[in-house]
Structure formats: C-alpha cells, structure tokens
Amino acid sequence: MTTIGIVGTGISGLQLALRLQQLGIEVVVYSAQELDQLATGRPRNFPARFGPTQQRERQLGVFDWDTADAQVRRWDVTVGAGDHTLAFHGELRPPSSVVDFRLYLPHLCARFAERGGKVVVGARPITEVAEQHDLVVVANGDRSMRELFPRDASRSVFDAPQRILCSGLYRGISEDTPQSLDLCLIPGIGEIFRIPFLTPQGRADVLAFEAVPGGPLEPISRVDPAVEPVRFYRDVLALLGEFAPGLRERVDGQDFTLIGPGELSQGSVTPMVRHGWATLPNGKCAIAIGDAWITNDPLTAQGANLGSHTAFALADLLVTQAGGYDETFCRAASEQLWTHARNVVDWSAAFLGPAPAHTTALFAKAAEDKRIAEAFINNFNDPVAMWQSLASPRGTDAFLAESIEE
Structure with missing residues (x-):
C-alpha cells in the first residue's frame, strides 16, 4: 500500500493530510512539537483565509468559524499620506476568516487524529521518515529543511528582507x-x-x-x-x-x-522560493510545500491561502499517480504547482517595490468608483486574476474596463 509521510503541522501539511485521508491514501503526520504546543506560545503569524480556502475547509469538514467575531467583511484602504492620500473601501465577498493559528492548527490536527490519522511527535531525521514511506512531503520551513531545499535563484527576486x-x-x-x-x-x-x-x-x-x-x-x-x-x-x-x-x-x-x-x-522575512523537491540518500524523494518551498512577505496575505491551494493540488497529483513517486514525478509535480504559485510570488514581489504608474492609476480609479474598489478588493480571493490585473498596463486597462461593465 502507498504511504505518504508529511513533515510539518502548518496549514499546508494538515490540509494535505486531511485531503489524502479523505481520498483513501495512507498518511502519517510528523510533528516536531507536542500537540498541545500548537495551541500555546507567541503568535507566529496572523492569517486571513479567503473564500477558496474556506471552501476547501468545508470540503474537508473542518470549517468551524462561521461567526461574526472571526470574519472581515469590509476593507478600508488608504494610499499615501497627508494631502496626497487616496481612499477607497469595499465589501469582500465572501468575508475572509481570521482565526489565530493557535486555535486553527490544533483543530485540524484533532480532526485528522479523530478520523484515524496517525501523528508522530518528536523531531526525526528526514532520512528516517523516508525509510517508512513511498514519498515524504515537507511542509516545515525550519533550518534543517532549508538545507534540503536550497534557494532557487531563478525564482527568488530578493536576497534580503524587504520589510x-x-x-x-x-x-x-x-x-x-x-x-x-x-x-x-x-x-x-x-x-x-x-x-x-x-x-x-x-x-x-x-x-x-x-x-x-x-x-x-x-x-x-x-x-x-x-x-x-x-x-x-x-x-x-x-x-x-x-x-x-x-x-x-x-x-x-x-x-x-x-x-x-x-x-x-x-x-x-526574506521572500524566497526554494527548490521544490530533493532526492534523499536512500534514493527516495521529498517534495516541498508551504514554508519549506515558498516564503512570502505577509503584505498580500496569501501565505495560508497558497498553502491550502498547494495542498489540494498536490493531493490530486498524488492520487492520479498512485505510487512511483520518483524524481520524474517530483520534478513534474513541482512545476505544475508553480503554475499557480508564481502568480502569488510575482504579485507579492510587485507590492514590495515602488508602485508603477498603471497601479497608481488603478488606485486612483478605485477612489473614484466603488465598482473598481470592490473588484480590486475581491481579487484577493484570486491571486491569478489579481496578478493579471497588475502585471502590465494592458492588464490593468482590461481589469478597469471589466469592473465598470459589471
């Protein structure tokens, strides 16, 4: 029987585990932390989970925060300062879900275990994990994993923190x-x-x-x-x-x-893309998702959402392949995951730099027309559409025309 080992208990690792469990693939989750430690300590990040991520959580049966105190419905945006400030607002549909990971991650981990999933606690060498499984998926971006998946210079724009x-x-x-x-x-x-x-x-x-x-x-x-x-x-x-x-x-x-x-x-945080897969000493492979693969600045609030999207996309590839997870598979799988992820990476990189003239013009139009403001805000649900609208003057013009037509 095919087995998958998942190293890491962040959103990407746990959603992948739940999805594979749902699809009938045997999976073991490896957590460096005791499970009660997921619910304690300092806040590590402040994720906003947008509509598509919530839909995937409903599909997994783990969405339990459909309440006003865990939702953001309206965005109030200002651009600039002093006398040169632009301002616009809009409704986000559906509202984003804003739940501390100290609540969220233990909830997902508990659901996985209640459904018969196995969680192994304690740091283990990746080679030891690989001996037990047909494939290791690494969703933990700690230092040891960074050495396994070095920086991909061809896809990493920055080599130092931008914020x-x-x-x-x-x-x-x-x-x-x-x-x-x-x-x-x-x-x-x-x-x-x-x-x-x-x-x-x-x-x-x-x-x-x-x-x-x-x-x-x-x-x-x-x-x-x-x-x-x-x-x-x-x-x-x-x-x-x-x-x-x-x-x-x-x-x-x-x-x-x-x-x-x-x-x-x-x-x-230094925004970075690492190599998406590696061959281990025993000849088996490991594939990276989540923080082990891509680290984004939190400005565009896409980290958790990219992790969720990648988890489901990888689950589909693993089910289709149903074994034989060799270098050829891992290379092809990582490239397929990149087709979506690159939009998040490019958009995040663009937001960290000076705004080009066509983006500034978009903000000015949003301040004048609520239809444009709401279309821009709702593009946070869809990073592919967002990047298409920001990547070039032609894309921005098309976005503005479409927003007004709607």
Missing part, C-alpha cells in the same frame, strides 16, 4: 464599521494595517507595521514592550498619528495595550 515587521494583538481599538479592516499603504515608507482577529482570548485586533528598511516605521520593531512599555506604546501611537491618523482617532489611549505578554511578533 521589517512589528505585529501584535491589541485591545483598545474601535471600529467605525463592524467586521472591517484598515490597510494603509504609504509609498516608500511601508504599510500599517489593522485586522479584527479571533484569538484564544477572544476577539482582538492585529495592528501591524511593515517598515521599509531604514524608514521611519522600522525603529518600533526594536522596542521591547516588556522592557520599555511606556516608550513602546508612546511610539506606536505617534506612528499612527503621523501615518494613519484616521486609525489613531479610534485608539483609546487609556485602554490600548497588547492582550497579554508575548502577544507580539517582531523581525523580518
């Missing part, structure tokens, strides 16, 4: 419109966004600064609120006042605080 991050979970921020997010794009400086979020402690708000290195948003990423709390909150509020004044007005200075110790993530 310095300071993202945390806060209380004390009000909403003008329930279930809305704020996205402030400040050319040359970075981005500030606020997202309502369902955490293990209940409803809170993500407040994130994505700083262009060396710019005015970067210093906050080096201030430790546990060591210098007064300075930290003072500087956060000052940055909001200067670069996101509308959002600053909704912050209650008396109640504004992180929801708890450690509820903050500071650091940086």
Whole structure:
C-alpha cells in the first residue's frame, strides 16, 4: 500500500493530510512539537483565509468559524499620506476568516487524529521518515529543511528582507464599521494595517507595521514592550498619528495595550522560493510545500491561502499517480504547482517595490468608483486574476474596463 509521510503541522501539511485521508491514501503526520504546543506560545503569524480556502475547509469538514467575531467583511484602504492620500473601501465577498493559528492548527490536527490519522511527535531525521514511506512531503520551513531545499535563484527576486515587521494583538481599538479592516499603504515608507482577529482570548485586533528598511516605521520593531512599555506604546501611537491618523482617532489611549505578554511578533522575512523537491540518500524523494518551498512577505496575505491551494493540488497529483513517486514525478509535480504559485510570488514581489504608474492609476480609479474598489478588493480571493490585473498596463486597462461593465 502507498504511504505518504508529511513533515510539518502548518496549514499546508494538515490540509494535505486531511485531503489524502479523505481520498483513501495512507498518511502519517510528523510533528516536531507536542500537540498541545500548537495551541500555546507567541503568535507566529496572523492569517486571513479567503473564500477558496474556506471552501476547501468545508470540503474537508473542518470549517468551524462561521461567526461574526472571526470574519472581515469590509476593507478600508488608504494610499499615501497627508494631502496626497487616496481612499477607497469595499465589501469582500465572501468575508475572509481570521482565526489565530493557535486555535486553527490544533483543530485540524484533532480532526485528522479523530478520523484515524496517525501523528508522530518528536523531531526525526528526514532520512528516517523516508525509510517508512513511498514519498515524504515537507511542509516545515525550519533550518534543517532549508538545507534540503536550497534557494532557487531563478525564482527568488530578493536576497534580503524587504520589510521589517512589528505585529501584535491589541485591545483598545474601535471600529467605525463592524467586521472591517484598515490597510494603509504609504509609498516608500511601508504599510500599517489593522485586522479584527479571533484569538484564544477572544476577539482582538492585529495592528501591524511593515517598515521599509531604514524608514521611519522600522525603529518600533526594536522596542521591547516588556522592557520599555511606556516608550513602546508612546511610539506606536505617534506612528499612527503621523501615518494613519484616521486609525489613531479610534485608539483609546487609556485602554490600548497588547492582550497579554508575548502577544507580539517582531523581525523580518526574506521572500524566497526554494527548490521544490530533493532526492534523499536512500534514493527516495521529498517534495516541498508551504514554508519549506515558498516564503512570502505577509503584505498580500496569501501565505495560508497558497498553502491550502498547494495542498489540494498536490493531493490530486498524488492520487492520479498512485505510487512511483520518483524524481520524474517530483520534478513534474513541482512545476505544475508553480503554475499557480508564481502568480502569488510575482504579485507579492510587485507590492514590495515602488508602485508603477498603471497601479497608481488603478488606485486612483478605485477612489473614484466603488465598482473598481470592490473588484480590486475581491481579487484577493484570486491571486491569478489579481496578478493579471497588475502585471502590465494592458492588464490593468482590461481589469478597469471589466469592473465598470459589471
């Protein structure tokens, strides 16, 4: 009988495990962490899961957050600062789901185990895992796996972080419109966004600064609120006042605080594509998905959604092949997965650089016409369509014409 070993308990690894289980393929999940550790610790990321990902979760029978406190329905977007600010808003249909992975990942892992799936806890060498299975799928981007899947220079635009991050979970921020997010794009400086979020402690708000290195948003990423709390909150509020004044007005200075110790993530990410497969010493192969394959900056909120899409696409390829997972299969499978993933990578890379004239024109049109604003916002559900609309002036013109026709 064909067996698949999956290394990693992130969204891509667990959705792949659940899907293969559903399709009747024997699968074992390998987790470096004890299962209760998935529900604890610092927040690792703040994912927004868009409509297609939610549909796949419904197909797996694991979508359990169809409630207002876990949804974002409206986007309020500003581009620029001061007197040169453009603003537009729109409804996202369906609403995105915003659930802390400390709730989400244990839920998926528990469903897999309840349905008879096997989870092996404890770090194991990849060679040991490979001895037990016909194919190893690596969905864990830790350092040892990065050595197995080195950087793909032909597909990696950057070799250094493009943003310095300071993202945390806060209380004390009000909403003008329930279930809305704020996205402030400040050319040359970075981005500030606020997202309502369902955490293990209940409803809170993500407040994130994505700083262009060396710019005015970067210093906050080096201030430790546990060591210098007064300075930290003072500087956060000052940055909001200067670069996101509308959002600053909704912050209650008396109640504004992180929801708890450690509820903050500071650091940086280097966007990167790694080689998608590797041959192991015993001749068997490993294929990479999730963070083991592609690391995107969180700006476009596509990481979890790409992981979900890739998990289902790979499951289809594995079922069709039904064994014989050699180098030829892994090379071809990785190339097929790349046909979708490249749109996410290219779009994310474009958003990290200066906006070209046709993108700036799109934002200006969105500020004038709600149809265009909503079409742009809803393209976050479809990265292929989004990249087609942003990749060239011709694509943007076609997008604008189609948006107005609808």
